[in-house]
Amino acid sequence: MPVSKSTCVGKRALVTGAFSDIGAAIAREVAKLGVDLVLTAWRRDALAAVATACNGVNVEIIIVDLGERDAAFTLWASATASGPIDILINNAGFGYFRRFEEIDWTRDAELMQLIMTS
Numbered sequence: 862m863p864v865s866k867s868t869c870v871g872k873r874a875l876v877t878g879a880f881s882d883i884g885a886a887i888a889r890e891v892a893k894l895g896v897d898l899v900l901t902a903w904r905r906d907a908l909a910a911v912a913t914a915c916n917g918v919n920v921e922i923i924i925v926d927l928g929e930r931d932a933a934f935t936l937w938a939s940a941t942a943s944g945p946i947d948i949l950i951n952n953a954g955f956g957y958f959r960r961f962e963e964i965d966w967t968r969d970a971e972l973m974q975l976i977m978t979s
């Protein structure tokens with residue numbers, strides 16, 4: 862079914878990593894379809910700027926470190942406390958490229974927690 866504003870109004874989307882680049886662009890485009898937003902990242906100030914750009918829809922902001930164990934459960938409980946989530950855009954992540962002998966295993970564990978488990 863084609864996506865149109867009439868099929869989207871009243872829905873709620875959870876966008877993780879919504880502060881920058883791809884996540885912020887997705888949030889703005891989804892807002893144009895009339896979808897209410899729950900946005901997450903780490904930096905509240907920058908998220909507020911993204912939220913302002915998503916005018917015309919309800920925007921909730923949740924600050925969460927999805928690199929931490931069980932953070933996804935906490936996020937889901939917070940995001941669904943005020944209504945169901947119809948659309949999940951699980952965008953948060955980062956790239957981490959090193960020679961094998963230069964790998965920071967703490968950072969590596971955070972990467973796997975963030976992009977695989979959370």
Ligand SMILES: NC(=O)c1ccc[n+]([C@@H]2O[C@H](COP(=O)([O-])OP(=O)(O)OC[C@H]3O[C@@H](n4cnc5c(N)ncnc54)[C@H](OP(=O)(O)O)[C@@H]3O)[C@@H](O)[C@H]2O)c1
Nearest residue numbers: 878879880881882883902903904926927928952953954955
């Ligand atoms: N751009 C590319 O060419 C490319 C290619 C392949 C895959 N991807 C993937 O596509 C997604 C978006 O890419 P992008 O270029 O827009 O990346 P980006 O600008 O680095 O944005 C990533 C977002 O994820 C958030 N994030 C990072 N670590 C987090 C954590 N532990 N907990 C919660 N949020 C966290 C960041 O928040 P903060 O800024 O607050 O840290 C940021 O909002 C990422 O998952 C990336 O790995 C991108």
